[in-house]
Amino acid sequence: MSVLVFVEIADGKIKKAAYEAAYYAAKTAELTGTTAEAVVLGTAGADELANLGNFGIAKIHHANDARFNTFDSKAFAKAIAEKASGADIVVLSFGPNGKLLAPRVAVRLKAGYVPGAAELPTFEGGTLKVVKNVFSGKAKAFYQVATAKKVVAVSPNSLSPVKGSGTAAVEAFAPAVSDADFGTVVKSVDKLTGHIPLTEADLVVSAGRGLKGPENWGMIEELANEMGAATACSRAVADVDWRPHHEHVGQTGFMVKPNLYIAVGISGAIQHLAGVNQSKVIVVINTDPEAPFFKAADYGIVGDAFVVVPKLIEEYKKFKAAAH
Amino acid sequence: MKILVPISKVPDTTSKIAFVDNNTKFSTDNVQFIMNPTDEWYALTKALELKEAQGGEVVVIHAGLADSEQVIRKALAIGADSAFRIDMDPTDAYAVSVEIANHAKTGGYDLVITGKETIDYNSFEVGGMVAELLDWNAVALVSKLDVAGGKATATRDIEGGTETVEISLPAVICATKDLAAARIPNMKGIMASRTKPLTVLAATGADKLTSIASYQTPEKAKECKYVSVDNVAELVRLLHEEAKVI
Numbered sequence: 001m002s003v004l005v006f007v008e009i010a011d012g013k014i015k016k017a018a019y020e021a022a023y024y025a026a027k028t029a030e031l032t033g034t035t036a037e038a039v040v041l042g043t044a045g046a047d048e049l050a051n052l053g054n055f056g057i058a059k060i061h062h063a064n065d066a067r068f069n070t071f072d073s074k075a076f077a078k079a080i081a082e083k084a085s086g087a088d089i090v091v092l093s094f095g096p097n098g099k100l101l102a103p104r105v106a107v108r109l110k111a112g113y114v115p116g117a118a119e120l121p122t123f124e125g126g127t128l129k130v131v132k133n134v135f136s137g138k139a140k141a142f143y144q145v146a147t148a149k150k151v152v153a154v155s156p157n158s159l160s161p162v163k164g165s166g167t168a169a170v171e172a173f174a175p176a177v178s179d180a181d182f183g184t185v186v187k188s189v190d191k192l193t194g195h196i197p198l199t200e201a202d203l204v205v206s207a208g209r210g211l212k213g214p215e216n217w218g219m220i221e222e223l224a225n226e227m228g229a230a231t232a233c234s235r236a237v238a239d240v241d242w243r244p245h246h247e248h249v250g251q252t253g254f255m256v257k258p259n260l261y262i263a264v265g266i267s268g269a270i271q272h273l274a275g276v277n278q279s280k281v282i283v284v285i286n287t288d289p290e291a292p293f294f295k296a297a298d299y300g301i302v303g304d305a306f307v308v309v310p311k312l313i314e315e316y317k318k319f320k321a322a323a324h
Numbered sequence: 325m326k327i328l329v330p331i332s333k334v335p336d337t338t339s340k341i342a343f344v345d346n347n348t349k350f351s352t353d354n355v356q357f358i359m360n361p362t363d364e365w366y367a368l369t370k371a372l373e374l375k376e377a378q379g380g381e382v383v384v385i386h387a388g389l390a391d392s393e394q395v396i397r398k399a400l401a402i403g404a405d406s407a408f409r410i411d412m413d414p415t416d417a418y419a420v421s422v423e424i425a426n427h428a429k430t431g432g433y434d435l436v437i438t439g440k441e442t443i444d445y446n447s448f449e450v451g452g453m454v455a456e457l458l459d460w461n462a463v464a465l466v467s468k469l470d471v472a473g474g475k476a477t478a479t480r481d482i483e484g485g486t487e488t489v490e491i492s493l494p495a496v497i498c499a500t501k502d503l504a505a506a507r508i509p510n511m512k513g514i515m516a517s518r519t520k521p522l523t524v525l526a527a528t529g530a531d532k533l534t535s536i537a538s539y540q541t542p543e544k545a546k547e548c549k550y551v552s553v554d555n556v557a558e559l560v561r562l563l564h565e566e567a568k569v570i
Contacts, residue, residue: 015483071487073455073462094448096482099441100464100498103417103452112418112533115447129537134445138341140540141445147533183461187477187488197484203570227570245467245502246486251337251443252361252501260569270337274443281567283559284548294548299562303553311556319560319570 003029003036004087006080006105007052007060008097012044016156016200017093019055023161024120024154025091026056031123032089037061039083039173041068041076046170053168055161061173071097072184077104079175084109087149089128094153095199102153112145118158118278136251136274156199157257158278198247201230204258204279206249208234208272210265210286210305214242219309220264226316232256234266250275265305268293285309325380325471327371327435329404330424330454332360332414333388333395334444343539350444350539359395362439364402365506366499371437372403373504374471381405383431385424387414393522400517401509407520412527415535421453422530428458435476436496440465451498461491464498 005025007018022038029036037059038052049060061083068076076097084090084105092102094116106113114130118140122129129142130152198204205224211217217231224231231247238248249256251274261279265286266272273296276282284297285308294300301308335341336356344351358364371382384399386392387410396407410423428436436455441448448464455462467486468479476495479488509517551559563570 010483017483073452073464074459077456096465096480099448100452100455100462103421103449104456104462106533107418107421107453107456110533113449114534115441115449132446134539135335135341136443136446138541139343142537142540144535144537145533146531146535183491184463185490187490189482189485189487191485200483246481248501252365255446260563260567274337281563281569282546283563296546297548298546298567299559300548300550301553301556301559302550308553308556311553312559315557315560316570318557319564 002034002087003032003089003091004084005036005038005057005091006101007038007040008093008095009040009042009044013048014051015093015095017095017154019161020156020159021091021093021154022052022055022057023159024117024152025089027120028089028091030056031121032128037087038168039063039080041065041079043069049170050168053166054163056164056166057168060168060170062170063173063175065174067179067182070184070186072182073097073100073104074183075177075181076101077108078177078181080105081108082175083173090149090151092151092153094155098153102151106151109149109151110147111149111151112147113151113153114143114145115153116155117152118155120159121152133278136255137278155257157202192246196228196230198230198232198249198254198256201256201258203227203229203260204232204249204256205229205262205264206232206234206266207237207264207305208266209236216306217243219313223262223309223313223316226313226320229262234272263293264309266293267291268296325374325378325434326432327374327380327382327437328428328431328433329363329368329371329382329384329399329437330450331363331368331384331386331395331399332439332442333357333386333392334360334442337443341541343541347539348537357395359398360439360442362499362501364399364439366501366503367437367439368399368402368404369504369507370469370499371435372507374435378471383408385410385427387412387420387423389413396522397517398509400520400522401513402507403513405520407522408525409522410525410527416532417447417449417453418533419530421450421457423525423527424450425454425457426528427525428454434493435471438496438498440498440500448498451496455496458494458496460494460496462496462498463489463491465500466497467500467502469497469503
């Protein structure tokens with residue numbers, strides 16, 4: 001069973017989530033006794049791609065073709081499926097592009113597809129089982145795929161790739177796609193500069209109605225800045241425009257799974273928890289000891305955000321100074 | 325403009341998640357089923373907004389058994405013109421997508437608008453699969469959509485921001501938050517929904533490519549460790565030394 005991973009790049013750099021997908025592919029190959037190869041679409045330097053060797057990728061098929069520098073689900077699916085014709089397991093990442101791309105690739109290959117793998121698969125008695133979170137992280141499911149060819153999309157922030165050492169040979173790949181396959185014209189890109197993307201963040205500082213007004217977010221941003229964390233908020237706060245909607249975490253907003261999620265002044269409604277309960281560690285700061293969020297927390301402080309957060313900033317600064 | 329909106333039936337958010345038959349089957353005991361929130365709030369209502377602005381027709385399609393009628397009638401009450409139910413147990417996204425695509429092929433649709441992943445299996449599959457089966461353009465995680473002159477202009481989420489793209493119709497759009505304002509069915513809508521056409525289609529029996537072998541629930545609830553408000557330094561220490569996340 002050979003494994004092929006689609007490694008996404010942005011501006012010539014391998015995306016963080018793509019390293020996780022590569023690592024998943026390499027580990028799956030190890031488990032099933034084969035090797036993992038990668039396919040990369042778009043302009044990138046050989047030095048950057050060579051990094052994949054350190055994560056267990058043996059060979060890279062690179063379409064160094066500028067048409068792939070913007071995303072088009074149809075053209076990308078066609079190119080990946082072409083390269084995947086000889087692979088048994090195809091791995092992608094379950095990010096904004098992969099969520100649309102992976103099912104398209106699966107249909108082209110008529111392969112069974114498991115989206116959102118949250119940990120490495122199991123392989124016993126020749127049967128591969130893909131592990132994924134279901135019911136917004138309230139349970140895990142072990143998926144079996146009936147087809148010989150299988151497609152898996154890996155949830156970002158689920159794995160911690162371990163860097164080894166290895167080399168990957170880069171081979172040119174010229175997919176049989178025509179200009180007509182690229183149906184998507186990018187009109188504009190609106191990047192939030194100076195912010196860490198929420199869905200990629202290792203650390204998240206989030207706040208809710210307990211902050212009483214949008215003017216009080218300064219300390220949240222300061223804490224996030226100190227920690228190198230992304231900022232987030234509850235739905236209640238996004239709905240009244242205290243904070244932009246791209247910060248809304250929850251069932252209908254973004255699902256996040258950072259290593260650390262600090263929730264300040266958020267009661268912890270079930271819809272909010274659905275978006276955060278896959279975080280590794282949750283810290284809850286709330287004046288109300290009965291706030292339901294404490295039930296989902298690893299650490300809690302019952303206290304006023306306006307007292308606790310400035311103290312936390314101060315203590316974190318001390319910790320950082322001592323660490324250096 | 326003719327728009328098809330696939331809708332899914334999911335357990336209500338507050339449902340107790342439990343499994344039976346040696347953890348191989350989701351227990352539907354005392355579970356209240358609802359329309360998947362993003363299908364209802366964003367996909368269906370955006371389709372209605374487009375119809376109201378430009379004329380046309382909004383059709384909902386659902387893969388499910390007879391007990392799905394309530395969810396389908398709700399979509400009709402919110403404003404869809406007609407509905408189709410594909411008579412099948414929707415356990416595999418590929419099998420469902422094949423049926424939806426088969427219907428879409430013959431229906432003369434300009435757009436298929438889906439929600440984002442369902443709140444039960446969190447899978448985000450049907451939109452992409454239907455797009456590929458139809459060989460249509462598609463954009464996912466769309467928070468803003470304009471349609472004019474045979475083209476759709478869509479703003480989608482990307483890592484750390486948004487991107488605005490243009491594609492030609494017919495196309496598949498997968499909605500996310502803010503695409504439209506959610507609507508509550510009014511009495512007139514509820515009355516009208518009872519007589520709107522709901523056609524049951526026999527499934528063609530497309531292959532099911534995946535199955536769930538078993539489920540696992542977390543072993544025990546987390547135990548929250550409390551830190552005093554006067555000892556915030558202790559929290560920093562725990563995060564560093566015990567949790568090892570900073």
